[in-house]
């Protein structure tokens with residue numbers, strides 16, 4: 001969670017154009033990360049299934 005927190009709440013990429021979401025709670029941060037990881041697995045599994053056809 002450490003790097004993700006620095007980027008999303010800490011504003012580590014402000015210079016690159018990403019906003020700083022410093023109003024998010026720890027719980028909200030974890031929920032967003034869980035959503036992203038889950039979506040990545042869903043997409044990966046779809047990609048693997050397509051490659052097997």
Ligand code: HEM
Pocket residue numbers: 004007008013016017018019021032
């Ligand atoms: C909840 C919303 C968001 C989350 C969780 C999030 C998360 C992240 C993370 C984890 C990275 C680092 C990716 C890496 O190093 O591979 C990143 C990079 C970045 N994000 Fe976001 N982001 C969000 C919203 C936004 C928005 C709204 C913008 C623009 C308006 C934005 C612009 C960028 C940019 C420009 C980078 C740098 C890309 C680069 O490496 O050049 N992000 N973001």
